[in-house]
Amino acid sequence: MASILTNLFDGVAYGMLLFVLACGLAVTLGLMNFVNLAHGAFAMAGGYICAVLVNNSGWPFFAALPLAFVGSAVIGIALERTLYRHLYSRSHLDQVLFSIGLVFMSVAAVDYIMGSSRVFIKLPAALEGQIDLFGVGIGRYRLMIVVICGLLTLALQLILAKTRFGSRLRAAVDDPRAAIGLGINVPQVFAFTFAFGCGLAGLGGALSAEILGLDPYFPLKFMIYFLIVVTVGGSSSITGPFLASLLLGIADVAGKYYVPKVGPFVIYTVMIVILLWRPNGLFGRTAAR
Amino acid sequence: MFNRRNMLLWGAASVVLCGVCAGVPARADDAVKIGLILPMTGGQASTGKQIDNAIKLYMQQKGDTVAGKKIEIILKDDAAVPDNTKRLAQELIVNDKVNFIAGFGVTPAALAAAPLATQAKIPEVVMAAGTSIITERSPYIVRTSFTLAQSSTIIGDWAVKNGIKKVATLTSDYAPGNDALTFFKQHFTAGGGEIVEEVKVPLANPDFAPFLQRMKDSKPDAMFVFVPAGQGGNFMKQYAERGLDKSGIKVIGPGDVMDDDLLNNMGDAALGAVTAHLYSAAHPSQMNKDFVAAYKKAFGNRPGFMAVSGYDGIHLIYEALKKTNGATDGDKLIEAMKGMKWESPRGPISIDPETRDIVQNIYIRKVEKVDGELYNVEFATFEAVKDSGKTKK
Secondary structure (H helix, E strand, O other): OHHHHHHHHHHHHHHHHHHHHHHHHHHHHHHOOOOOOOHHHHHHHHHHHHHHHHHHOOOOHHHHHHHHHHHHHHHHHHHHHHOHHHHOOOOHHHHHHHHHHHHHHHHHHHHHHHOOOOEOOOOOHHHOOEEEEOOEEEEHHHHHHHHHHHHHHHHHHHHHHHOHHHHHHHHHHHOHHHHHHOOOOHHHHHHHHHHHHHHHHHHHHHHHHHHHOEOOOHHHHHHHHHHHHHHHHOOOOOHHHHHHHHHHHHHHHHHHHHOOOOHHHHHHHHHHHHHHHOOOOOOOOOOOO | OHHHHHHHHHHHHHHHHHHHHHOOOOOOOOEEEEEEEEOOOOOOHHHHHHHHHHHHHHHHHHOOEEOOEEEEEEEEEOOOOHHHHHHHHHHHHHOOOOOEEEEOOOHHHHHHHHHHHHHHOOOEEEOOOOOHHHHHOOOOEEEOOOOHHHHHHHHHHHHHHOOOOEEEEEEEOOHHHHHHHHHHHHHHHHOOOEEEEEEEEOOOOOOOHHHHHHHHHOOOOEEEEEOOHHHHHHHHHHHHHOOOOOOOOEEEEEHHHHOHHHHOOOOHHHOOOEEEEOOOOOOOOHHHHHHHHHHHHHHOOOOOHHHHHHHHHHHHHHHHHHHOOOOOOHHHHHHHHOOOEEEEOOEEEEEOOOOOOEEEEEEEEEEEEEOOEEEEEEEEEEEEEOOOOOOOO
């Protein structure tokens, strides 16, 4: 019983992490209709920013996390203004080629600057080990991930649904021309959204270094997971990717625990079954433009 | 990078000049060329860098002339992709007319070059790849690194003798991982040990959590671990996070997991892990202390077992050339290398005259803190271990 709950918790933590990493992609792909395969590169940037701050400059871990967010967001907005915006109106193939090129450049650049071996972030002692909750082992670090990611999800949902910016964004996505006519500065809204998505990825990258490992190949290794989350979740809202991340996280952990021989395939099986059942994802909308 | 390019440019320039003034084909007879094929980029790059560094260090210390011949290293990057290795080896042999090919970060790369070494009749000095079969693939292959069988069988023997009865295994699902598992199992169960749980994790494994939970629930005395060097750190951290260290489950395994290159970054989670391996930067000989100091001074970090393999590899080439008085005939060189014995930073080693594989001491080590840094501290030695993984004897 205890190990079932521990597994469930691990699955939720893993899922939450996937969500923070991938929700920026859900926004660019789903809301802005831009195929950005380089999303993982921003996550990697956040991870390395956090690692350098903590390991080399002696910052406390919790102070470095927001900077991972800000740093990645700044890189995101710089690239959006200089490169990405020229590709919004281009075909998806162009976008794919461009962003995959960006991935390779980021891999090579990080390999050159930081070296190819894995980087670890020195954690405060308070985050190490497990706490025992009614006989269920709960990893402290994972608990922190669940708390941070849970709060973020709540905040995102509120921003999108309740704020003026949220309604502008939804308007800009639904019909950019009408939105411009109403005086909404659509490119600005998009740029801001893009940067925010990159920032989230950066934060996710910093959080995931401990669990997934951080090296220059991060964007390539985890691209597939991000894409699975977005395809399974559907890209019309952030609720879809959120539920998809949780489902995939739990299925992955449970699969590896109970059937270790085929464990790694469980996540793909779940994806295939869901896509057969709902080709547009759990919360997909048909034909986005 | 720049040095290499400069060297190549100078090399090319001098070749052209010689050709012009002497009016003869430009192959200088007093140079011995070594084609060094290593992964300098990609996931295995740390292997390549260590070997390249160690060779540079050796040539700084011992000079670049042996038996009247100048040694010239031509470094090529195969990124550990066997197709590249084969193409590069071919170019080196045909265009550059190298006298040795050396390096080889992973087993498939070493195997890809084997038929070329046979055909060209030149020695292939394997400085990293660790699968047993490699030296059987060509009579021109000599190895100065190790085989997985050497360390995995020894840790199996050691575990049985030291009160470990039940072991759960966690190995990465690829050739070296499976090799390690098979050899460990053979020796451990033959000695009366029991494998209570066997898990193979995928090579590209993002999260060890579920596998570790399974290990914990099977309540073994120890867990046998083999994961690619880079993943060792994540593994040890999650092992500690889950409280496996406190529940008395020891980590044992071949020493690749606790590579000196990465060990210090793993944090205190790694403390107490017992592994069997050929080299530790903390090996107490004077020669090793000098080696570690010189390496640290030149490259700013600690040498790992790959660096030592490269250092011994180039030493073997030097000594073979001394023995042949500079003659570069492949068969003569291989004959000279067979049975050669010397003292390496890792301890006494020799080349088995029958298999051309390395014979070396395997040390049992425990991760401890020495002067604030993590080291594998050796506490038991199995002397002159041969590779037991050969299919034919």
